[in-house]
Amino acid sequence: MEQKPLRPCPFCGSRNLRQDLMFFDDEGEHEGVECLDCDASNRAENWNTRADELPHYPDFVLEALAPIASAFDAEYQRRQHAKRVIA
Numbered sequence: 287m288e289q290k291p292l293r294p295c296p297f298c299g300s301r302n303l304r305q306d307l308m309f310f311d312d313e314g315e316h317e318g319v320e321c322l323d324c325d326a327s328n329r330a331e332n333w334n335t336r337a338d339e340l341p342h343y344p345d346f347v348l349e350a351l352a353p354i355a356s357a358f359d360a361e362y363q364r365r366q367h368a369k370r371v372i373a
């Protein structure tokens with residue numbers, strides 16, 4: 287699998303990223319990226335693009351939002367998993 291240089295996590299700023307997973311959505315199966323610190327994940331092709339689009343929040347804002355982002359992502363992953371089980 288091709289390894290691309292990744293920008294830090296757009297949610298928590300971490301560079302502790304995993305790129306060897308598969309990400310499923312309505313369009314099928316894709317290379318995925320996951321942040322090992324806050325569990326955010328996205329399609330690999332969208333990871334860097336999304337980071338570019340985010341404003342640069344101060345650390346205290348990112349720290350306050352991290353649990354919310356994590357909970358949101360956990361729910362998203364649960365739904366993605368449910369889709370896989372059904373399919």
Ligand SMILES: [Zn+2]
Pocket residue numbers: 295296297298299300321322323324325326
């Ligand atoms: Zn993160």
